[in-house]
Amino acid sequence: GAVVSQHPSRVICKSGTSVKIECRSLDFQATTMFWYRQFPKKSLMLMATSNEGSKATYEQGVEKDKFLINHASLTLSTLTVTSAHPEDSSFYICSARGTGVQPQHFGDGTRLSIL
């Protein structure tokens, strides 16, 4: 149980392109989804928290207009990196949590490379 699917697993695109990453909870309803960014050999940095049907809460220093998050249903959240530039290259990982205090379950991550 508690499977989280994230797509795509890898994206390589040109600078200026917008990239959408999907995060789906396959066998449970994800009340809350989280988006993290991870640099090589570094820890997971929380970018934003999204609750179904409401606006995402962004962590300090994360540009909301750059990283658009939508959580339209209890099983799907999307992260769109708008007008991506090389400095946006990173490993992005989503996680999902059901109602109440439960573990977060992670997707497989998306490795984004902007040329």
Place this chain on the structure above:
Amino acid sequence: GENVEQHPSTLSVQEGDSAVIKCTYSDSASNYFPWYKQELGKRPQLIIDIRSNVGEKKDQRIAVTLNKTAKHFSLHITETQPEDSAVYFCAGDQTGANNLFFGTGTRLTVIP
């Protein structure tokens, strides 16, 4: 927000020995502390967690201890095996928001 510190950053042990990773947290109201194992290029996987109403939890070769007074918790792996080699992250929740704040990670290498 919560601040979680983790030590050591790297740890090498001989196969069969024990490994201990320690974390401290800043928010005394935090009440949930999971540990994740991440292999290279893969998702973090929950291996064990502990809530603040207990002081210790064990699952086969893995155990976690929590000292609320001192605001620290530790992961103990006994009889280590090469497949235990990975990066381990501790985390604490931000009470009220249930966000997880991760430690900086410990790269564990088990030498056969």
